Amino acid sequence: MLKYMAKRLVSAIPVMLIVGIIAFALAHMSGGDPARVIAGDGATDAQVEALRQQMGLNASLPDQLWSWFVDLLHGNLGYSYILNEPVTPTILSHVFPTLSVAVFGELLSLAVAIPLGVLAADKQGRFADKAVLAFATLTTSLPSFLAGLLLMIIFVLQAKLLPASGFIYPADSFGGYILHLVLPGISVATLQIAIISRMTRSSMIDALDSDYIRTAKAKGMSRPIQLWRHAFKNSSISVLTVVGQSFGELIAGAIVVETVFNVPGIGQLVVNSILRRDYQMIQGIMIFVAMVFIVVNLITDILYAVIDPRIRERSF
Incomplete structure (x- = not known):
């Protein structure tokens, strides 16, 4: 059964990659400048630019996506600068x-x-x-x-x-x-x-x-x-x-x-x-919900094998 569970988890990796790309794209298609939102209307252009640099928003979208995926592999869903606390x-x-x-x-x-x-x-x-x-x-x-x-x-x-x-x-x-x-x-x-x-x-x-x-x-x-x-x-x-x-x-x-x-x-x-416009939080929530779906489907597949011995013989 452990071997079967490992196969199911490995098959979920492409799903997570696709969900991550979609979450990243949707979050950045929402419009607006999160740095301007965080800094407030009274902030100068220099202050907004410094905040953008701190948040990594000056990097290209592919670089931002890659950095986010690297953090995700380490179990880090990012940091919400709006709430000033980690997303996870x-x-x-x-x-x-x-x-x-x-x-x-x-x-x-x-x-x-x-x-x-x-x-x-x-x-x-x-x-x-x-x-x-x-x-x-x-x-x-x-x-x-x-x-x-x-x-x-x-x-x-x-x-x-x-x-x-x-x-x-x-x-x-x-x-x-x-x-x-x-x-x-x-x-x-x-x-x-x-x-x-x-x-x-x-x-x-x-x-x-x-x-x-x-x-x-x-x-x-x-x-x-x-x-x-x-x-x-x-x-x-x-x-x-x-x-x-x-x-x-x-x-x-x-x-x-x-x-x-x-x-x-x-x-x-x-x-x-x-x-x-909290991009990091939106992305983190989408990934979390996708993980819930994957876990539920995995539990369902395991219950199939528990209920029906024929499925257990074919799967394990």
Whole structure:
């Protein structure tokens, strides 16, 4: 397995190089002079030029890109002259709120979507199946930020049951930490619930029409055992694929929802960095998000092998 993981990590290097070039290009296409922004309107041309020299902005774009890549290989995502601090610890200080919202939303979506998908497959063509499909269609068409606003109106303004915004770390108050995750978590889970429930339904329908399920029926096995022990187990690969591929979308949804609920995560950092033309921070965030995608895909591939021995034999 270690050999397989090493191969997957090596194959991720070209991806990181491409993402790095795109991040560098997009950051420098945004316009404006970061040295002028940092120095302020009252700075003289000489002061701005000195700051440009200090930031390395006088070098050609290829030289700047090469220097950035060299630093990246040493685990250094750069230095934010806007915030006057290294990029890496700044990003890491904003990661926990974003991952908290994303993981909470993922767990919630799995807890809701998988039973709904299994139910819809078991009741194919009946009222329960149509109700699940209608619910999935509704959640698909509901953007996460709009879901957040609607939830805020219902549970904050009307019912007054949950906090409207902010974030509390579990070390300060675990109960407060969970309460502040409920609304953002539900908001980012809406789209996931639709995607996972549909895939679960589709995979389960195929599984329930297979020979081994007919054999299980013939042996007199109960319906729950047929559904969960046999059909769902063989459908889990397809469900896992969707979960792994859509986790990145869930991270993106969490970044958007953070603005609605004033969560101090990566989303807040992204918006502020763009407004400040903080090139180094923007590049660092893009690389970090790309690394999250790569790690999630690696974990997904490993889980494939854990669930299905046939994949393990071919891969390892």
